[in-house]
Amino acid sequence: xxxxxxxxxxxxxxxxxxxxxxxxxxxxxxxxxxxxxxxxxxxxxxxxxxxxxxxxxxxxxxxxxxxxxxxxxxxxxxxxxxxxxxxxxxxxxxxxxxxxxxxxxxxxxxxxxxxxxxxxxxxxxxxxxxxxxxxxxxxxxxxxxxxxxxxxxxxxxxxxxx
Amino acid sequence: xxxxxxxxxxxxxxxxxxxxxxxxxxxxxxxxxxxxxxxxxxxxxxxxxxxxxxxxxxxxxxxxxxxxxxxxxxxxxxxxxxxxxxxxxxxxxxxxxxxxxxxxxxxxxxxxxxxxxxxxxxxxxxxxxxxxxxxxxxxxxxxxxxxxxxxxxxxxxxxxxxxxxxxxxxxxxxxxxxxxxxxxxxxxxxxxxxxxxxxxxxxxxxxxxxxxxxxxxxxxxxxxxxxxxxxxxxxxxxxxxxxxxxxxxxxxxxxxxxxxxxxxxxxxxxxxxxxxxxxxxxxxxxxxxxxxxxxxxxxxxxxxxxxxxxxxxxxxxxxxxxxxxxxxxxxxxxxxxxxx
Numbered sequence: 001x002x003x004x005x006x007x008x009x010x011x012x013x014x015x016x017x018x019x020x021x022x023x024x025x026x027x028x029x030x031x032x033x034x035x036x037x038x039x040x041x042x043x044x045x046x047x048x049x050x051x052x053x054x055x056x057x058x059x060x061x062x063x064x065x066x067x068x069x070x071x072x073x074x075x076x077x078x079x080x081x082x083x084x085x086x087x088x089x090x091x092x093x094x095x096x097x098x099x100x101x102x103x104x105x106x107x108x109x110x111x112x113x114x115x116x117x118x119x120x121x122x123x124x125x126x127x128x129x130x131x132x133x134x135x136x137x138x139x140x141x142x143x144x145x146x147x148x149x150x151x152x153x154x155x156x157x158x159x160x161x162x
Numbered sequence: 163x164x165x166x167x168x169x170x171x172x173x174x175x176x177x178x179x180x181x182x183x184x185x186x187x188x189x190x191x192x193x194x195x196x197x198x199x200x201x202x203x204x205x206x207x208x209x210x211x212x213x214x215x216x217x218x219x220x221x222x223x224x225x226x227x228x229x230x231x232x233x234x235x236x237x238x239x240x241x242x243x244x245x246x247x248x249x250x251x252x253x254x255x256x257x258x259x260x261x262x263x264x265x266x267x268x269x270x271x272x273x274x275x276x277x278x279x280x281x282x283x284x285x286x287x288x289x290x291x292x293x294x295x296x297x298x299x300x301x302x303x304x305x306x307x308x309x310x311x312x313x314x315x316x317x318x319x320x321x322x323x324x325x326x327x328x329x330x331x332x333x334x335x336x337x338x339x340x341x342x343x344x345x346x347x348x349x350x351x352x353x354x355x356x357x358x359x360x361x362x363x364x365x366x367x368x369x370x371x372x373x374x375x376x377x378x379x380x381x382x383x384x385x386x387x388x389x390x391x392x393x394x395x396x397x398x399x400x401x402x403x404x405x406x407x408x409x410x411x412x413x414x415x416x417x418x419x420x421x422x423x424x425x426x427x428x429x430x431x432x433x434x435x436x437x438x439x440x441x442x443x444x445x446x447x448x449x450x451x452x453x454x455x456x457x458x459x460x461x462x463x464x465x466x467x468x469x470x471x472x473x474x475x476x477x478x479x480x481x482x483x484x485x486x487x488x489x490x491x492x493x494x495x496x497x498x499x500x501x502x
Binding site for chain 2: 027031034050051054055057058061062063066067069070073074076125126
């Protein structure tokens with residue numbers, strides 16, 4: 001049962017990710033990306049990580065994509081305003097994307113499946129996640145917050161500069 | 163097991179029907195309250211006291227001509243109101259409507275589902291609620307609709323921050339993200355509002371902004387933008403947009419009642435000498451009484467305060483509410499440490 005749900009969700013996420021790349025209209029691209037994020041959140045729920053799923057929805061679909069859509073609407077971008085690229089740029093893009101794909105395939109070719117750890121009750125709960133974040137991974141957690149602070153300060157500085 | 167499943171399906175259906183009926187009669191109540199505040203009578207032609215007015219409105223919406231503008235993006239134009247309705251109806255799943263009811267020795271919870279991240283679920287649904295307005299406004303291919311959509315999105319993003327911060331103080335105090343546990347901790351008259359008055363005021367203002375109610379109804383500001391994001395809409399699609407606003411109002415009053423006003427708890431609930439089931443049913447009545455007062459309060463505000471200007475709206479959100487909410491979180495944390 002869960003396997004079928006997984007296949008359907010994977011089909012939705014890969015399909016909408018491809019549509020995101022292929023659609024000419026930027027607004028359609030954003031909407032397909034939102035669908036992709038939703039299906040990824042559903043994947044998290046299958047993995048028993050409710051907190052990650054809901055954070056994925058709040059942060060990515062609810063905040064970042066709303067801002068994306070906002071900027072695209074504000075600039076009123078549509079398929080006509082997309083500038084056509086020269087052939088050499090297209091060839092270069094195809095080559096580099098193909099090489100990246102090759103590297104990913106190569107890295108997965110030799111990989112072996114990790115042993116499945118036994119299910120602990122409350123595995124993805126907020127309580128356990130908080131405990132792990134604030135004990136084992138405290139330094140990376142705090143470093144991330146400093147990163148966010150510097151990004152915020154940088155954007156304020158850029159906005160202030162006339 | 164079988165009966166538990168049937169009970170759950172029945173409960174969800176009843177909650178959905180009640181949501182729709184309350185939203186329907188909110189449209190009438192809005193006009194009655196407006197009339198009362200402006201010393202008029204209000205609609206009183208359809209049925210006794212105008213009670214059939216919502217039905218008449220619904221019939222009118224269904225029989226009006228359905229127009230899809232030629233320059234609009236057809237599918238997205240239809241998707242907009244559908245999304246608005248869908249996200250409006252989703253939040254009611256985690257609200258606890260009442261305490262546990264005991265039938266034949268088995269406990270039945272009067273709630274759709276008690277997930278351990280209920281509060282975050284509410285925020286998740288609220289944050290995607292703006293897509294209906296944005297997609298509809300953009301797909302209309304009309305500059306007034308587009309301006310309405312852009313206003314809606316920036317307003318939502320701005321007020322979500324302060325809303326989340328005011329809720330963090332509650333989560334810190336109660337130590338849980340489950341809505342049911344937050345309600346259970348406010349037993350009797352021990353409501354959260356007595357501990358978090360500032361947080362409540364911030365949350366109330368943000369709820370008004372998130373539901374696009376006056377004085378924050380800038381996305382559909384008719385003096386500047388014709389009809390805002392729903393300028394091009396007609397017939398039942400317009401009805402869906404207007405209806406989803408009332409559902410949102412009902413749900414956000416429900417959230418406020420559950421988080422700050424004790425949900426299904428009421429004073430002296432254990433001293434009445436009644437059986438647990440009777441107290442649970444009275445609790446449901448108390449919860450709905452709180453919600454209905456909340457809806458009346460929202461309408462009262464709408465017919466009392468004039469609309470904000472857009473820069474005032476942004477200034478209020480970013481320069482007053484967010485710093486105040488952060489200060490509230492800090493003070494709550496300090497008090498918690500010193501009284502431990």
